Amino acid sequence: MPSDFNAQRRAQLLIERVADYAIYMLNPDGTVASWNAGARRFKGYAEHEILGQHFSRFYTEQERAAGMPALALKTALETGRFEAEGWRVRKDGTRFWASVVIDPIYDDVGDLFGFAKITRDITDKKLARDALRRTEEQFRLLIESVVDYAIYMLSPEGVVTTWNAGARKIKGYTAEEIVGSHFSCFYTEEDRRNGLPAQILARARTDGRAEAEGRRVRKDGSTFRASVVIDAIHDPDGKLVGFAKITRDITERAQLEDAREALQHAQRLEAVGKLTGGVAHDFNNILQVIGGSLQLLSGTVAGIPAAQRYLSMALTAVDRGGKLAAQLLAFARRQPLQPVVLNAGRVVRGLEDLVQRAVGETVEVETAVSASLWNTLVDPHQLENVVLNLAINARDAMPDGGKLTIELSNTMLDDSYVSAAHEVPPGQYVLLAISDTGTGMVPEVLARAVEPFFTTKGEGQGTGLGLSMAFGFVKQSGGHFRIYSEVGHGTTIKAYFPRTLESEQLLPEPNAGEARGGTETILVVEDDPNVQATVVGMLGDLGYHVLRADNAEMALAVLRAGVRCDLLFTDVVMPGPVKSTELARQAKMLLPSLKVLYTSGYTQNAIIHGGRLDPGVELLSKPYRREKLASKVRQILGGQAAQAPARAPKPPRAAQAPEQGKRVLLIEDDAQARELYRDILQAAGYGVAEAPSAAEALDMLARERIDVAVVDYSLPDLDGLSLARRIAAAHPGVALVFASGYGSLVAGATDLAVRVLTKPFTDLQLKEAVLAAVASR
Template identity: 65%
Template sequence: MTHKSAPQQGDFNALRRIQLLVEKVADYAIYMLSPEGVVTTWNAGARRFKGYMDEEIIGQHFSRFYTPEDQLAGLPAKALATAIREGKFEAEGWRVRKDGSRFWASVVIDPIIDDAGTLVGFAKITRDITDKKRVKDALRETEEHFRLLVQSIVDYAIYMLSPSGEITNWNAGAERIKGYTADEVIGTHFSRFYMEEDRARGLPEMGLETARSTGRFDAEGWRLRKDGTKFYASVVIDAVHNDDGKLIGFAKITRDISQRMQLEETRAALEHSHRLESIGKLTGGVAHDFNNILQVIGGNMQLLINAVRGNEAAERYAQTALNAVERGGKLSAQLLAFARRQPLQPLVVNMGRVLRDMEELLRRALGEMIGVETVVSGGLWNTQIDPHQLENVILNLAINARDAMPGGGKLTIELGNSVLDDAYVTSTLDVPAGQYVMLAITDTGTGMTKDVLKKAIEPFFTTKPEGQGTGLGLSMAFGFVKQSGGHFRIYSELGHGTTIKMYFPRSHEGEEIIHAPIPTKVTGGTETILVVEDDLTVQQTVVEMLSSFGYNVFKADNAEGALAVLKAGVHCDLLFTDVVMPGSLKSTDLAKQAKAMLPALEVLYTSGYTQNAIIHGGRLDPGVQLLSKPYRREELAMKVQQILKGRERQAQTHAAMTMLAERGSASQADARRILVVEDNLDSQAMTCELLQVLGHSTASAANAEDALKILAEQHFDILLTDYQLPGMDGLTLARKAKLEHPLLSIVLSSGYGNVADAPELGAKILKKPFDLASLQKAIK
């Protein structure tokens, strides 16, 4: 039988040293528990921070160190069970001292197993880490407060990036400004917020690299929200390093400053608008005086030409002066356009048709080195504008573009429908949201710098050499667009050309067909005209011009003088008055009082600066006739003749209506759509008026070529055409029209009697001069 040897003295000494070591440790409570949890040993550390002496605690259950709530939850027993099951129990928690105070303890319990595998007790080590917990809690509290602070900020997007740019966290401000939730963006690259062109240029990577190398990157630029809209952002990226100096990511702060930018832009635009308004008032006033001067010079030159007929040198000198007056008149018209004081006569037109009619003129004006492309969208809306002023604007801008492409290039003119929504118009001052027709003119020329762009629409500003431009082309276009109720924008970049976009309000009315007037021989008359003009030099010139046409002319220096003439019993057929008159009685009031005395009196206004007397909303008041200064002798004669002839037509129409009151007009079922083709404008207007009185609807043309265009675009029941037309005659027109429109009825109007070949077309003959009954019979 083998016996274990008795313990040696050295072993006892070793055990004693360990016991003394444990006993003396003051920073740790190291003691033993029985298998049931009763304290069997107690060291100095236990005495120090638990407060019990050996005799007070040995033999007591260790659960007394636990808080009442932990005891109630059975934590002491669970700790021992865990130590047995897992070989160790480790935890932190509140413990209770002898005096009832609490401390935060770090606890380790190890089971003690003998060689036979029997549990003989537990070794328990407890450390007071209250101070450490306090620091840790303070740090956690600070971090939590910081987290709450960052999360509650809604005006700034604050988030972290990994060293490669992936988003690692996301605050409420980021969600509000950018529209993404944290789940949608965490783990994705922050470049998703940049514009496509900025990503292509590598701006996100450049921002990170700058922050990485210098510690900070800040900039402003456009960024994208989740819904695709963009906002102007102020961005700061800071590099974040750990205690060892290693880059662990980036802190990124983004602020939406779109509103601030809009306010700054609006303020600048308002200041610019006020400056342009002031310049406009000045230029309008200058144009008024300038036009009066031009009228005197031009009128006298035209009278002089008549007086020196046969003297070639004198005629040539006078004509040279007249040409200069005409150039001055155009300059003045451009000044009035910028000042928004030109008398517009708007019609409902399709701008595509205006542009197509100009294509040949544009190509001739621009030359072979400039390629011209016109793009007109299908279903183009109508708009109400002055078509002749529109043509001037397009031509002026095209010539400006040509000058910006000295080595040749391409000009693109585009027409399309456009909707300016609320989001767009918030950044503008004077354009309402709505539907517009957009006219864009784009060149591939030199472009403009930002400084030039700011001044581009100001009158007399030009970058061309002296003597090569007035600087009024763009300002005239701007004024015309604004006066038409539209919106004007310029986009340009140095070296990349220029685009000018003009937006005109959509009209829902039907298009009015435009007919070019056919020049007629200038004639006079024997009617009586009262001229009212305060500028005596202008007055004298006008009186002499009208007298040279055979008219009886009276004159007055102001409105009061004109009324005195009429009250004296002088019969007048036409009142020709300047708009801007001295004295308390305005020209419009003069016209009202004069017509009260003479109901059949016609009124013709003239002015170089209309102000608002007869123009409202940039348009002539209904029924108002205006001859703008300066005007040629022939223009004056034609305008007077037109007005006086119109009075005759009104009398004839009144007589026709009196007849129809007895006979009746066409019923709605019998009403026809009739195209009248007549080169004599007076006869054309009279025929249309009579047909309309008869209950029919009409359109008109002055030549066969225009008539064929109108027939191709609109439906008509009857073509009523004069036989003798300039260019293609009426019979040839009828053949072509019948070939294209077999159901079209033909009426040939002629002063020659019957027309050969008319029967083959099934045409009726309307002999000139015709009366109402003959006209009715022809169109039945």
């Protein structure tokens, strides 16, 4: 008994000393039977003030009226315990938030002895919880009110669980329509097929956050450019409970960035265009002098087969240079277009055989033209060039063969399309689409595809001007140009030409036959003395009476002197205060029947506006051959043409003394260049062998005695420098000469005893280089 008494006393003292809990006993009727220090501290009553009082006085008046004290005791009796939280009242009338536990107490025979009641003041926790709840509610309301961001929650599996006003605005779904759906429905079909939704959730799960930009889909099926952030949400134990997802519509920003990038790209192309246009002007003048001089020589070498062959080769090279200059002008949008109203399908159909020959037998060509194709206003000759250039590009992208498809159809470019395509008005267009099944382009190559001289082909295999020319022509024609390409799946190039409602014009038949001249008087106005001399010589050979002037003022002085003139043939770009168009205007006032023919290698804007020749303007683009000049002049002057007078041949030159016994190997992939070098060296007495590739050259060196190897830097299977090192290592007795337009590339090859000939070089320079190489051995 003493020990039980002591234990009870210790328990009583322990309860009495607890100051943070109100621990006291209630009699079965609810009156207070005991009172500890904790009860005294936060309820405010002394022991003598509360013992015998009913515990209901601690409840609020409303709770007492609702019978809450009696219900608490009843619940404790029925369930074995009563637990609750609520407002309670102190002695001074103030309230506190209490956590209450009431347990019934029974004696040894099972009769109710009373109730043990523990009350704890948790007002601070209550206030903190309320503040948190208010903050959460405010945050929820804030998120709900945000309309510029789609903010919502996903389950760990990616199912939408919440939805705010911004999500409704951006994506178009109401909460009732989308909650419970998987978020992958916002992705494009291609992205879903590629597993992008699962990938982005996996990244957020692993890294805690995933950020991305891409196309997303609205409820109505339209797409927008989205910036997405997904954060993984974990509970206090680290378990993933879901994802918070924020999506922002950045379509306008992306369009602005695209527009800025397009503007910068256009400015770069414009700068390059001005440069290439200026270069083409000077280049064409040079080619005109060369070509004209060679044609003037044609009569002097009549009856000399070798000379005529060289002359033909040189004129072919001039033509190649002229085509290169034309491509530069096409890119620069400075070529003098002469558009006519036509059905582009007829032009393309007429090219089918030529295209098939150009691409070879390993490429299947299919042409599809809409039966009701609209007319368009376009230069037919330049359109043919574009189709052929793009077909050759496609052939090169299909080295093992494939399929080339050329399609022409009607199409509409609406406001939604042109909003993303700069400088393109909406409306009706004729679409030319050229597709191949070739290698395709990587994005880096695609971004630079229309830049001039950009090419992925090897040295000597392309100029990089094909797409540039096509791009410039389409844009100069008022059209739109797009390239679609995917590595391994081929390329499609689309050219859109504006529709015209005018009737189709019949194209004139090409004027074939010999050059025809006449006896009329022509005034040639040209400031370049070399160009002037050649054109005066060609016109004189054609039988015309030719007057010349160095500028517009001199030309007007000639006409004011009363000289009769039938044709004014003037360069477009003239020095001095009087421009060519003003010269023509004043000249026709002096001689109303005077015909005018312009010529230029670069027209600028003097006679071209909107990318087209002004109405009634006749132009002969440099460089031109004698036949083209004769045809154009006769076309303008009209009447019967006389055959050009023949020129007396000059006697052949004496052969040079041969260099006996030495053998030269020409390693050059250009057949015309090989032929020219061979004839020069054979005329000098050398024995000449030829190889169009490095492999054939090495094979020949292994079988034959060679004294000198003339190596071109650009070869189809190996660069010349690497080949030269192989020759030096395997055949140290063979002297080396480089023949290349890239002399600087080999000038640093200090490990090789090599002589460099920079193209273009003369026959004397070639012979001197070979002679020096022979002497060094």
